[in-house]
Amino acid sequence: MGNAYNVMAATCPSRTVLHRIGARWTVFIVNALDNRPMRFTELKAHIRGITPKALTETLRAMEYDGLISRTEVPANPPHVEYALTDLGRSLLIPLRAVREWAESHVPDIERARAQADAQR
Amino acid sequence: MGNAYNVMAATCPSRTVLHRIGARWTVFIVNALDNRPMRFTELKAHIRGITPKALTETLRAMEYDGLISRTEVPANPPHVEYALTDLGRSLLIPLRAVREWAESHVPDIERARAQADAQR
DNA sequence: AGATACCGGTATCGAATCTATACCGTCCGA
DNA sequence: TCGGACGGTATAGATTCGATACCGGTATCT
Numbered sequence A, B: 001m002g003n004a005y006n007v008m009a010a011t012c013p014s015r016t017v018l019h020r021i022g023a024r025w026t027v028f029i030v031n032a033l034d035n036r037p038m039r040f041t042e043l044k045a046h047i048r049g050i051t052p053k054a055l056t057e058t059l060r061a062m063e064y065d066g067l068i069s070r071t072e073v074p075a076n077p078p079h080v081e082y083a084l085t086d087l088g089r090s091l092l093i094p095l096r097a098v099r100e101w102a103e104s105h106v107p108d109i110e111r112a113r114a115q116a117d118a119q120r
Numbered sequence C: 001a002g003a004t005a006c007c008g009g010t011a012t013c014g015a016a017t018c019t020a021t022a023c024c025g026t027c028c029g030a
Numbered sequence D: 001t002c003g004g005a006c007g008g009t010a011t012a013g014a015t016t017c018g019a020t021a022c023c024g025g026t027a028t029c030t
Helices: A013-021 A026-032 A040-046 A052-064 A086-104 A106-119 B013-021 B026-032 B040-046 B052-064 B086-104 B106-119
Strands: A068-073 A079-084 B068-073 B079-084
Touching (some): A013 A026, A013 B086, A026 A040, A026 A052, A026 A086, A040 A052, A040 A079, A052 A068, A052 B106, A079 A086, A086 B013, A086 B086, A086 B106, A106 B013, B013 B026, B026 B040, B026 B052, B026 B086, B040 B052, B040 B079, B079 B086
Antiparallel strands (some): A068 A079, B068 B079
């Protein structure tokens, strides 16, 4: 395939894309929206410890990048729904793998840390 | 499988692991060490735009977590080699996918951004 | 009608983090 | 002995982040 972009180049647009994906909370939001849309408050409750400010900023950035959609539902009472777009769903595949790696390698990392601490 | 860790819980150890993986430069270093060890200066040249401070700090943290090894080679002249450990190589699989996603979806994101800009 | 609660956020401020830039000691070859 | 590469540190400034408080609109309860 050999595409034209290379994240190692400082000025390559893919660098800014990777920077955005790697932002503190993006991986959480993408994983949270895995199998259904969610509301603002619902996301905030689901992703423990995220502040409303961080949530708002990350959602806005992801919407700007076309990863999620924001829909004001004119029901009674009205509310807002966030959902993954097709692009966001394609990102879910690698980011779910990252999440799973993190969850399944906790003991390995804790062991490495303990060993490093013992060494000193 | 159903492991005991869940990144969505604020106090779960997997959260700190994910935070570490998501740190600004980890994904670059893991991808840079893909197929061979590298020296400090080599890494700095390869990952364009990284500062020596950021490189040092990220390498130290990754070594602490057991993702890379740091070896002082007593050759002439002596030098230092950084390499992925087995654990680091296992992380390479998801992080390479993230990198590839970034490199292959630049046009999609640029299109979304342009459309968002036009809308306002 | 008034009080209360929930939703989807903003505003503000101090703390932590990241970047840019300059510098440093050691080793080596010329 | 001079210069340069290597593997970093030190310092300062800009940026980002997190904690906390607040706010306007809409229901619902009494």
